[in-house]
Amino acid sequence: MNKKQFGGIFPALMTSFTEDGLNDKRIKQHVAQMKDIGVHGFYVGGSTGEMLLCTLDERKQLLEDVLEENNKKCKVIAHIGCPGTREAIELAKHADKAGADAISSVTPFYFKYSFKEIKTYYQRLCDSVEVPVIIYNIPLLTGVSLGYDQLCEIMSIDGVGGMKFTCTDFFILERIRADFPEAVIYNGFDEDLLSGLAAGADGGIGSTYNFMPEFYLRIFELFNSGDCKKALAVQSIANRYIQKLLKFGVNEGCKKLISLRFGDYGKCREPFLPLCPESEKEITETLFTPMMDEISKL
Numbered sequence: 146m147n148k149k150q151f152g153g154i155f156p157a158l159m160t161s162f163t164e165d166g167l168n169d170k171r172i173k174q175h176v177a178q179m180k181d182i183g184v185h186g187f188y189v190g191g192s193t194g195e196m197l198l199c200t201l202d203e204r205k206q207l208l209e210d211v212l213e214e215n216n217k218k219c220k221v222i223a224h225i226g227c228p229g230t231r232e233a234i235e236l237a238k239h240a241d242k243a244g245a246d247a248i249s250s251v252t253p254f255y256f257k258y259s260f261k262e263i264k265t266y267y268q269r270l271c272d273s274v275e276v277p278v279i280i281y282n283i284p285l286l287t288g289v290s291l292g293y294d295q296l297c298e299i300m301s302i303d304g305v306g307g308m309k310f311t312c313t314d315f316f317i318l319e320r321i322r323a324d325f326p327e328a329v330i331y332n333g334f335d336e337d338l339l340s341g342l343a344a345g346a347d348g349g350i351g352s353t354y355n356f357m358p359e360f361y362l363r364i365f366e367l368f369n370s371g372d373c374k375k376a377l378a379v380q381s382i383a384n385r386y387i388q389k390l391l392k393f394g395v396n397e398g399c400k401k402l403i404s405l406r407f408g409d410y411g412k413c414r415e416p417f418l419p420l421c422p423e424s425e426k427e428i429t430e431t432l433f434t435p436m437m438d439e440i441s442k443l
Contacts, residue, residue: 146247146277146306151220151329152347153185154361156354157193159399160207161410167206168411173214175355178407182358185348186220187211188249188309190236192286193352193396196224198414201232205239212244222279222350226250230266234273241274249279249309254287260295267299277306283333284312293317300325307347309333315344322346335361336387339380342368352395353387356402359440382439389432393424398432401425405433 156179161168176187189211190196190204199207208223215221223240225248227233237248253266271278280299284290291299299305300321310318311333322330322345332341335351338361342349354361360383367376390398396413397420403410405428412419420428 146327146329148327148329148347151186151247151307154348154354154358154365155186155188155220155222155331155350156184156358157188157191157350157352158211159352159355159396159403159410160190160194160199162412162414167203167210169206169210171408171410172207172210175403175407175410176211176214179355179358180215180218183362184219184354184358186222186246187215188222188224188350189245191224191226191249191281191350192251192283193355193399194224195396195414195417196226201227201236204236205243208240208245209243217244220246222247222249224249224251224281225270226281228253228255230269233266234269237270237274241276245276247277247279247306248274249281251281251283252287252289252291254289258289260291260298263289263291264295264299264302267305268302271302271304274304277329278302278304279306279329279331280308281333282308282310282312293320296321297324300328307331309350310341310346313337313340315340318346319344336380336384338364338383339368339373339376343373352399353383353390355399356406357383357386357436357440359443363443379443386432386436393420393428398428401428402433402436405429406437 161171223245225236240248307329309331330346332346332349335353338349363379364376
């Protein structure tokens with residue numbers, strides 16, 4: 146994978162729903178809005194996209210919507226992770242044929258799979274497509290905690306081009322960076338973007354990039370220009386709003402903030418519950434309004 150082409154700031158795209166399917170129009174509008182702001186790519190159908198609450202057909206349609214609106218301007222990474230290998234390969238082949246630039250997948254989850262089974266899963270994905278495969282390491286949600294040696298084994302599979310590293314063990318990230326200099330590594334926790342970049346990440350993939358991408362674009366720019374002090378100041382501002390967001394739930398709060406800034410993006414699917422009126426008012430007054438003021442000063 147070309148690190149220059151695949152590096153940068155990638156929103157983990159949220160999915161807009163109607164009552165009985167996808168809101169294709171609104172999804173395309175959001176992609177266009179993010180492109181206009183200047184993001185470098187999109188990560189489609191991941192945790193933030195509520196992938197486990199979508200059917201396979203909906204996940205295919207979501208990717209097709211993004212690819213159509215993106216029109217090859219930015220890199221598009223299709224997350225195809227599923228509980229089963231057969232379904233993941235089906236989505237992987239669809240993504241490859243549809244024109245995604247890479248695919249990505251969480252480690253197999255729910256059952257306590259052996260490392261051999263996890264490694265075989267990624268081998269199967271690599272064998273099924275021509276595009277690069279990006280490992281998605283997120284122990285917080287999968288319950289799968291892979292050590293340095295295990296991650297290196299998976300990174301060494303022919304066809305693996307990089308990793309989304311949603312973990313705070315930056316020692317492991319730095320060691321993998323040193324051992325796989327040609328791989329593309331994305332930082333996964335929004336609040337740690339600068340830390341991830343300092344440890345060797347080529348960019349970041351994040352949920353809050355959906356409504357305040359300017360902060361992360363600025364951090365990325367400042368870091369690459371060597372001004373880490375200013376980058377830290379911007380990271381601190383972003384983290385102040387992330388801290389407020391956590392009170393309301395990341396997915397629910399993110400959708401509300403997208404709606405406030407860019408137009409109605411709908412609600413999360415159940416079992417997520419809608420925000421109460423009091424929470425929506427608090428998000429508007431204590432998070433959205435001051436956030437927009439900070440963005441205007443960048």
